[in-house]
Amino acid sequence: MRVVNTTIAHPPVTTELRGKIRVIAINHAPVNALSSVVREALLRAIELAEAEAQCAAIVLCGAGTDFSGGADIREFGKSGLQPTLPDLCARIEASIKPVIAAIQGVCLGGGFELALSAHYRLAAEDARLGFPEVLLGLMPGAGGTQRSTRLAGARPALDLMLSGRQIAGREALGLGLVDHTVPDGGVTDAAVAYAQEIADKRGVPRRTRDLVAGLAQTESNRLAVEEARAKAGQKFRGQFSPFRIIDAVEAALSTPFDEGMVNERGNFLEALASPQRAGFMHAFLAEREVAKAPEMRIATQRSVASVGVIGGGTMGAGIAVSVLSAGLPVVMIERDEAALARGHGLVDKVFGENVAKGRLGAEDKDQVMSRFSGATRYEALADVDLVIEAAYEDMDVKKQVFAELDRCCKPGCVLATNTSYLDINEIAASISRPEDVIGLHFFSPANIMKLLEIVVPAKVSADVVATGFAFAKVLKKVPVRAGVCDGFIGNRVLATYRLAIDYMVEDGASPYHVDKALRDFGYPMGPLQASDLSGGDIGWATRKRRAVTRDPRQRYVQIADRLCERGWFGQKTGRGWYQYPHGSRIGVPDPEIEAIVEAERQRAGITPRAFEDSEIVRRVMAAMANEGARILEEGIALRPLDIDAVFLHGYGFPRHRGGPMHYADTVGLANVLEDIREFEKDDAFFWRPSPLLVSLVKEGRDFESLNRSPLDAK
Structure with a gap:
């Protein structure tokens, strides 16, 4: 077979003509991310191939080991970059010549959407396909919700998009997302042969947008949407993008393709502008940055x-x-x-x-x-x-x-x-x-x-x-x-905000109200539920160890001690802040706890008052940010993002809020300090503002500014 090489003016994309098949390869290391220059080059290459008399079909592939890792996150939030990915996908799908995607390595996010816009798809058996957008507070925004639903049905499409998981090429074949799989290696050659077969048959391009008329009437698809929405209410409490994904899939079932695309794109752009996307992105970058310890640069x-x-x-x-x-x-x-x-x-x-x-x-x-x-x-x-x-x-x-x-x-x-x-x-x-x-x-x-x-x-x-x-x-x-x-970092901050919680409970907040407020904030479980899970005896032992060095100015709440004295250590004893009947792992509120709390209030001479959810959250978050700032002052943590990573991965802090230090930035450090000054009026010892927090507010800076500071080996 004669091979004609053609170099176009855009280096991120290369093309070659193999017989009557034009092979267009994304060539943008390391993972062929779909930056604006890549999209522009792809659009130009598709248009040239379509106008090329000797070209009968097009194979779209990735140079190197991957098809495409998706969008270039460095371009998130930038406007005016043309062509957009939805426009590029629409142009590929509208091609009058068959387009076959040859998928190897990773094919994720926008890369997967690009492949779905092709008329046919071949994948290596071990290729990895998926929609990870939900893990960044986003959703597919270039037809992913519409095309995957039409190809695989609502349940598999929702599973992929709401989990962010990656599937192998062989599983994608079973779901109908690809047409054929080939053993590892040789995917492009197989796609060229397949394209030639289609061209010889003068096949009409099969457009995904036209598939599955009347899908909304399928009972299993309707149930899939209902079940996904019910489960999302528990799993994705307070998050934006999972519910918009479900809405977009429902639109794919009940509206024409173009209307579904409008629905999807509007929700995608709203998610892109959301503070939640910024929180997810901060978490994503922080967990990569924490691995770069100073000692890794100077020692083997x-x-x-x-x-x-x-x-x-x-x-x-x-x-x-x-x-x-x-x-x-x-x-x-x-x-x-x-x-x-x-x-x-x-x-x-x-x-x-x-x-x-x-x-x-x-x-x-x-x-x-x-x-x-x-x-x-x-x-x-x-x-x-x-x-x-x-x-x-x-x-x-x-x-x-x-x-x-x-x-x-x-x-x-x-x-x-x-x-x-x-x-x-x-x-x-x-x-x-x-x-x-x-x-x-x-x-x-x-x-x-x-x-x-x-x-x-x-x-x-x-x-x-x-x-x-x-x-x-x-x-x-x-x-x-x-x-x-x-x-260290985590348990020191935990001990501080648990004190804030203890004070609120003694001052009038129900322990179950505190847990609910923080679950609604996004935690998977409340702090007192978490205490029951880990065991109340652990904290009791720590309190007894610290008793001899406790500052006499520090307020000490004895409610948790009363539980431990009764042997109520949580799940392992069947009773703690909650009751766990018959070995249950899901606690139920205990009326006797409320009685113990009330007795302790009377012993301490406290007249209880009501707490709003917002005040509970403000007090806990202010305590975390303030103690986090002290940890930074002392060099216990190198950067605010280190504290964020600890709480995201060790304490269930809601990922869409980015971590306690990032969240403080979103609230505004001046507002956090104002809260602390207000709380300080009632307890000047506990609510002493961190000098670092005070100086940052005075200088108009935030915690993020400290993440950009150079790391010195210690």
């Missing part, structure tokens, strides 16, 4: 080929599962054979549940468990590269464990503690190699939660810190660098 991480875990309780077992799932061998140490057997059982149970749910094959489970061993003597850790201590939260216990690690572990072994609050500098100073000691603070359940606080003590070596970040990447965690203080 140590090799980690095997891991030891001290403790087989809930946390230790969860850490072991996380490490085993990453493909590394694990040695667990427990005090005796019975405790070791319990730890082994917890690990085995998690993988067994994965088998039962079809997430893991039975043979795969056996292979994973073959990498898991245990012992009651620390000598079993002689050859491991990293040890994670997950023992009881007590300084003497921690020091005893680290003395054994100092004695038994090889030189260069990274010694990590999973402590949530204790002074890691003190732990490190108790052994002969403090430079090897670091904090790796996992969040429970450790095999599920993505956050990993990398806590950096004073004498740790930079290569150990770099190792912590590299290890987090292996575990697919979001690592955040934190300095040493009581509670």
